[in-house]
Amino acid sequence: MAITPETFLYSVDAETSVATITLNRPDRLNALTFDVYDELRNTFYQLDTEPGVRAIVITGAGRAFCSGGDVEDIIGKLFEYDADGLLEFTRMTCDLILAIKSCRRPIIAALNGTVAGAGAVIATACDVRIASQSAKIAYLFTKVGLSGADMGASWLLPRIIGLGRATELLMTGAFLSASDALEIGLYNRVVPSGEALPEAIAFAERLAAGPSHALAVTKQALNDEAHMTLAEALEAEAKAQAICMEDPNFREAYEAFVSKRPPVFG
Numbered sequence: 335m336a337i338t339p340e341t342f343l344y345s346v347d348a349e350t351s352v353a354t355i356t357l358n359r360p361d362r363l364n365a366l367t368f369d370v371y372d373e374l375r376n377t378f379y380q381l382d383t384e385p386g387v388r389a390i391v392i393t394g395a396g397r398a399f400c401s402g403g404d405v406e407d408i409i410g411k412l413f414e415y416d417a418d419g420l421l422e423f424t425r426m427t428c429d430l431i432l433a434i435k436s437c438r439r440p441i442i443a444a445l446n447g448t449v450a451g452a453g454a455v456i457a458t459a460c461d462v463r464i465a466s467q468s469a470k471i472a473y474l475f476t477k478v479g480l481s482g483a484d485m486g487a488s489w490l491l492p493r494i495i496g497l498g499r500a501t502e503l504l505m506t507g508a509f510l511s512a513s514d515a516l517e518i519g520l521y522n523r524v525v526p527s528g529e530a531l532p533e534a535i536a537f538a539e540r541l542a543a544g545p546s547h548a549l550a551v552t553k554q555a556l557n558d559e560a561h562m563t564l565a566e567a568l569e570a571e572a573k574a575q576a577i578c579m580e581d582p583n584f585r586e587a588y589e590a591f592v593s594k595r596p597p598v599f600g
Contacts (some may be wrong), residue, residue, distance in 0.1 A: 360396025365404035402451020438550035444534035545583035562565035
């Protein structure tokens with residue numbers, strides 16, 4: 335089934351196999367609606383096995399990446415929900431993060447302007463974050479009387495920046511500048527304004543040209559081994575590496591080295 339979302343932009347470069355998702359409500363700083371959440375979740379689940387896609391970039395149109403849930407279209411309407419309806423909604427938002435983390439394709443966030451609330455957690459769930467100098471980030475949930483541990487933030491963030499810094503950000507809801515986010519390791523790199531998307535696409539193209547199975551196994555290991563003892567992780571990696579050694583890409587890398595040519599990975 336073709337991916338044809340109605341609430342955001344989606345395209346695939348057939349030559350490089352890089353898919354680009356663009357949140358496209360620039361007049362609302364790309365704030366999320368119920369429909370955007372749902373389509374994003376379904377799209378990332380589908381991208382896990384989508385033919386012709388080997389890496390993914392997600393970005394936002396205009397002067398923001400994503401400002402979180404729309405105050406009018408989501409937050410205001412949630413007061414009409416009963417307890418079961420609220421839980422159904424929060425589970426859907428969490429399911430989006432699960433879809434991002436379980437997608438075996440590398441996912442790169444190209445961040446610009448405001449990266450806030452749910453938008454900050456979506457960026458955090460991505461594998462790599464490339465930000466413009468304007469990309470300030472905040473986990474705003476406590477600012478509106480909600481738990482800072484939302485959409486997996488309390489699982490994701492400490493694994494990137496450490497428990498102490500994650501605690502501060504999730505409890506205060508304070509904004510971090512791009513330079514500060516880079517300094518603590520939340521952003522992988524910061525580039526001049528206007529260059530985050532081309533830089534992210536270039537990085538995605540580099541990964542898309544790599545060994546897809548090996549990258550998928552690497553991503554899964556990074557997710558799974560957070561729960562393991564060292565002995566369990568070593569055993570899991572031994573098994574995974576043995577399987578990779580039977581993958582055609584391993585032989586291709588060897589033959590390319592012997593022939594003194596660049597490898598062509600599948």
